[in-house]
Amino acid sequence: MFQNTARPRGRPRSFDETGALEKATQVFWSKGYDGATIDDLVAGMGVGRPSLYAVFGDKRAIFLRVLKMYAEKKGALAAKALLSPQKLRDSLAGFMRYAVESATEKGSAPGCLLLCVAPLVDDAEVRKFLQNAAAGGVALVEGRFRDGITAGEIPSDFPVSVRAIQVTDFARGLTMRAQIGTPRKTLLKDAEEAADLVLLPRGVPLAPGR
């Protein structure tokens, strides 16, 4: 019944398109954009060279598709971590914990494709995509803060926009430290501290006059 698209005529492909892209993600992730050669992709994706060009296009096209797939998956999981029903503080901690965990995953290179690899690609479309993705992340956190206001977890004058940006900056910082080899355990602890920090009430300055 699900044979909706009648099997195409010629020799069937020996690879799965999205599966190949997921493998390509690993290649770009571990070798970077410039560092990844076509041969690396051919080997890593399990797709023959001519098929690679025919099906996906050149390296840039593959990278863009990888980037979009990666961002979608990562965004969905981040949203899940952030929006699952729990206390605000735990939502924020979960969000940053997720950043740390995915950046320190065994089997993948440390760091994050969106944060550590893609920004180095000198390409207008990539840049634009990253800006949108970043804005989306902030919006997600902002939304959670606003829900927190509705739920009475934080006061209605809580500086939502500012703190949302700070949460994402923290996630960036944690991810970058993952990339240079900071152990997961350390980063998870720092994520908890960060969650506490961004919820502190806007203060009277510490030594007011000096």
Next chain:
Amino acid sequence: MFQNTARPRGRPRSFDETGALEKATQVFWSKGYDGATIDDLVAGMGVGRPSLYAVFGDKRAIFLRVLKMYAEKKGALAAKALLSPQKLRDSLAGFMRYAVESATEKGSAPGCLLLCVAPLVDDAEVRKFLQNAAAGGVALVEGRFRDGITAGEIPSDFPVSVRAIQVTDFARGLTMRAQIGTPRKTLLKDAEEAADLVLLPRGVPLAPGR
């Protein structure tokens, strides 16, 4: 009188060694490590190909020297921004402002060699260097916090270590956002907000029970 090293015998060099390394910094900064070819370095440094190999060694060796020179310069300026005699809050803001300003400098690529380029280099020595540099940055901020305690700007139970890490994480986040094209003005404003945040007193939780 300062002709301490008697002029060497052969044909004099047509380039200045540290000057060439500074130009190499720009090359790596704008093109990344993998993206920079020897020809790029030859052109950018104003050094002939054979001289480049004779004097500096291969690309990796050049990069390591560039990295050390860059870190030394950047570290000194960061320390200056952080330790100049002013209120603690302004020191911290100055530190992060400096991160933003150097990451959004006109004429250089956005971002930071230590943060955006070097971590992608898959090399044990580079990794080690980056870890030390990161630790040095935290230590610098910690020192400033401790001075603040001595000066009575913050209470003696201020969580120095935690907040120092958070300051550096913020600087990382701001720098990464610079790289994807966030305008300097925005980042400078965020740096100020970050300085305020990391000085907030360790709080009683907002809605204590839930």
Next chain:
DNA sequence: CTAATTTAGAACTGTTCGGTTAGATATTGC
């Protein structure tokens, strides 16, 4: 002025890379 020494410039070499082409292989339609 001449020989020795060091760098500069240009050309050379083997390798890797991106992208394409040609022939073999597997599948569908009839």
Next chain:
DNA sequence: GCAATATCTAACCGAACAGTTCTAAATTAG
């Protein structure tokens, strides 16, 4: 079974690249 179609394997091609070599130029020592 046979033609048509689509993919796979392998080889190929020109360009770019890293690293070296060879020769010309600039300087010092004597």
